[in-house]
Amino acid sequence: MATVNVTDASFQADVLESDKPVLVDFWADWCGPCKMIAPALEEISDELGEQVTIAKMDIMENTGVPADMGVQSIPLMVLFKNGEPIARKVGAAPKGQLKEWLEGEL
Template sequence: MATVNVTDENFKTDVLESDKPVLVDFWAEWCGPCKRLAPALEEISEELGEAVTIAKMDIMENTGVPADMGVQSIPLMVLFKNGEPVSRKLGMAPKSELKEWLESEI
């Protein structure tokens, strides 16, 4: 399953009301580490399939949710389960570390 884009408008429906865990990657086009992280998240999304949705939110195009969540640094990944943020990971990490962290949380 490929990553999906979420916006301020569809965040509630696609993330908070999802019936499965959702990992939201807060990123921006100008962020080098964010761009390097993207291929790993795509691969993890394919590998974990239906177990989790991996969503991306551009903080420059969508300012409401990131402001509400207190996003101050990126890349920031927040895992939501049952509409609640349950775990956060800030910064760049190797794919193996990201996948291990995510699998331990979902």
């Protein structure tokens, strides 16, 4: 299962009203570390797709939700469960660390 793109307009339906946990990766095109973790997130999405949806939100194209969430540093990954943010991870990390963190939070 590939990552999905979410926008300010789709955030409510795609993330907050999702029937399974959603990991939102707040990123920007100019962010090197964001680009470094993108392939790892795609792989994790394929591996854990039954348990969690991995979504990406470009903070340059969508400013409302990142402002509401207080995004100050990217990459920022926020795990939502039942419409509530339950965990955050700031910064890039190797795939193994990202997957271990996510599995620990699920």
